[in-house]
Amino acid sequence: MTSAVDASPAHLAILPSTTKRGRDIAARLGLTESSTLGALLHHCGGILVDHGRLRILAAGSGSLPDVLTASRSRRGVLVVGHDAFGGRFAIDAGGLGVGHGQVCYFGPDTLHWRGTGMSHGAFVRWAIDGGSESFYASWRWRGWEQEIGALRLNQALSTQPPLFSREGRNISLTRRKPVPFDKLVAFLEESAHPRAGS
Structure with a gap:
């Protein structure tokens, strides 16, 4: 190793x-x-x-x-x-x-x-x-190293529009901000499984 x-x-x-x-x-x-x-x-x-x-x-x-x-x-x-x-x-x-x-x-x-x-x-x-x-090749933009490197280890980048939307496919055109990692995961899980009746 x-x-x-x-x-x-x-x-x-x-x-x-x-x-x-x-x-x-x-x-x-x-x-x-x-x-x-x-x-x-x-x-x-x-x-x-x-x-x-x-x-x-x-x-x-x-x-x-x-x-x-x-x-x-x-x-x-x-x-x-x-x-x-x-x-x-x-x-x-x-x-x-x-x-x-x-x-x-x-x-x-x-x-x-x-x-x-x-x-x-x-x-x-x-x-x-x-x-x-190569796995993350489509999620790069000018200055991504500094932006990601500035995150705390319990944070992730939330994008607006989200990456799963058609408008969010080009990450360089999204608005990005640090959020708690667990909060972003909860949002993604809820988006994957919308509540009944919502």
Whole structure:
């Protein structure tokens, strides 16, 4: 893992964590350091990729949650990553019906979960190897690095119009502002599943 991080073409930041917290979570999940997630839980709070555009979750660090805290609102799902737009990466543990053990992505542009075809280890390697560059290619604008880099780790960018609307497809033309990550997720979930009668 260390050699892959050192050789990464992406802009990475490894976040510190409380070792005890990470070990406790790994024990609760039945993971050892031989697995990618177990190793991350034992050794770091998370990994920021491309100025924090993608945040790989582990034991938590500061305002970045650990994987269990990030997953508390949904059964059968282990959230292992966030992005700066309100998107989430999660391991399907039976709650998504995509494929057990597969990392899935909930996109703020599609409002549904879809499989990535990757295990968690492959997902982390993909991110470290620069895979998110093409994944987020349509969500770039002049100065995006500074705008995203200025976000706190419990924030995301809310766009107006939203990314799932036809008018919001070109993110460079939207009005963007930092909002609490959980607030944006709640908005996206409600937009995906409108209340009856609304």
